[in-house]
Amino acid sequence: MENGIPTLSQSYPMSGGDGPHSYTRNSSYQKAALESAKAKIKEAILEKLDLENPNPKPDLNVYKIADFGCSVGPNTFDVIQNVVEAIKLKHQREGTKGGNNHKRLELEFHVFFNDQPDNDFNTLFKTLPHHYHDHGVFSCAVPGSFYSRLFPRNSLHVGHTSYTLHWLSRAPEDVSNRNSPAWNKNSIQCTNLVEEVTDAYYQQFKKDIGAFLEARAQELVPGGLMIILGQCLPDDVPMIRTWKGVVTDMIGDCLVDMAKSGITSVEKAESFNLPIYFPYFSELKGVIEQNRCFSVEIMEEVKHPMEEMTLSIGFIVSKYRAIFHGVIEEHFGDGVMDELFDRFSRKLAQCPIDFKECQKDMQFFISLQRIVD
Ligand SMILES: C[S@@+](CC[C@H](N)C(=O)[O-])C[C@H]1O[C@@H](n2cnc3c(N)ncnc32)[C@H](O)[C@@H]1O
Incomplete structure (x- = not known):
């Protein structure tokens, strides 16, 4: 939000439906990280969610929960289940203290699934767990x-977002501008090898995350929680040294090869930059701590359960196809995906990733509490 005007944001949905290339069937990597953070989310709610501020009146026992950037499921369903269970448990525990009658009332939950308008919400709602209504969960x-x-202002009790905030509202303009020192000539991502490119991406990230926190600060009730999970980089590890950086550059090489073969244009290949930025941990910490509306309750690393694994070519190709589907089709048009990901698969077979040689990225867990003004 700038001067009260919503920031224009481009939209690159994950692959919809439930077919072999869908996000639904290719998001187990994100799911594994969410599993490993489940206990932390529960703990944050049990310890920190303020039950008095959210529900000051005895007849208001409805909790409002939003998952920002929920995609098509099923990961978002696990998240919501976990948050609902944690709030119920907290109520049970606190209701037994001091004979507080209103806390014994049946709880109801209003769950908001947020994503960009062209997200496949149909798949999400078709696969919504049937038992939601029986448990007082309305979505x-x-x-x-x-x-x-x-x-609206002061209307949410818990906000959650996972694997979303590296998606910028747009790729910085300068990285596609041939006349700019930040022209990202040799890559489709921020590799962290060219200072001007890194800076352009970082400035956009700072602006975007500032806008995200500003909006959430208005929407969360005082004492409400905002939980953020995602991926960043340890301070001394440039993106290009991680396996994710290596495979993303390989996808860029495939696009250049396709331009050379006349399948797409050189101009299109050269002007393509992913609107994605993985900040260094200190950068992330800096922008989070700069905000004045939330207290930082937890900000720490979580181990990704698959970080020591050698992932198969099939797994990597499917994961990236599901994630990059929207952004690639938007720039290159329909009909490039099969060719691109066949080429990517062959490239990976010719030059296998040495996972032991690559440096590790970082998964982070953040719990913020809306300050009571
Ligand atoms: C990798 S998926 C993560 C989905 C899910 N949270 C999970 O952990 O599996 C990223 C999601 O963020 C959404 N997203 C990206 N930018 C967004 C924005 N500005 N507003 C709303 N959703 C956004 C994408 O459309 C996509 O569904």
């Missing part, structure tokens, strides 16, 4: 960019 979609306001 709806909230389409729109999380870089601007999506909810």
Whole structure:
């Protein structure tokens, strides 16, 4: 949000439906990280969520929970289940203290699934767990960019977002500008090898995350929690030294090869830059701590359960196809995906990734509490 005007955000949905290339069937990597953070989310709610501020009146026992950038499921369903269970448990525990009657009332939950308007919400709602209503969980979609306001003031008790905030509202303009020192001539991502490119991406990231926090600060009730999970880089590890950096550059090489073969244009290949930035941990810490509306309750690394594994070519190709589907089709048009990911698969077979040689990225867990003004 800039001067009260919503920041324009481009939209690159994950691959929809439930077919072999869908995010639904190719998001086990993100799911594994969410599993490993489950206990932390529960703990953050048990220890920190303020039950008095969210529900000051005895007849208001409805908790409002939003998952920002929920995609198509099923990961978002596990997240919501976990948050609902944690709030119920907290109520049970606190309700037994001091004979507080209102805390014994049956709880109900209003769950908001947010993503960009062209996210496949149909698949999400078709696969919504049937037992939701029996457990007092009512849900709806909230389409729109999380870089601007999506909810009324003081209306949410818990916000959650996972594997989303590296998606910028747009790729920085200068990285596609031939006349700029930040022209990202040799890559489709921020490799962290060219200072001007890194800086352009970092400035955009800072602006975007600032807008995200500003919007959430208005929407969360005082004492409410914002939980953020995602991926960043240890301070001394440039993106290009991680296996994810290596495979992303390989996809860029395949696009250049396709341009050379006339399948797409050189101009298109050269002007393509992913609107993605993985900050260094200190950068992330800096922007989070700069905000004045939330207290930082937890900010720490979580181990990814698959970080020591050698991932198969099939796994890597499917994971990246599901994630990059929207952004690649938007730039190169329909009909390039099969060719691109066949080429990518062959390249990976010719030059296998040496996972032991690559440096590790970092998964982070952040719990923020809305300060009571
Ligand atoms: C990698 S998926 C993560 C999905 C899910 N949270 C998970 O952990 O499996 C990233 C999601 O963020 C969404 N996203 C990216 N930028 C967004 C924005 N500005 N507003 C809302 N959603 C956004 C994408 O559309 C996509 O569904």
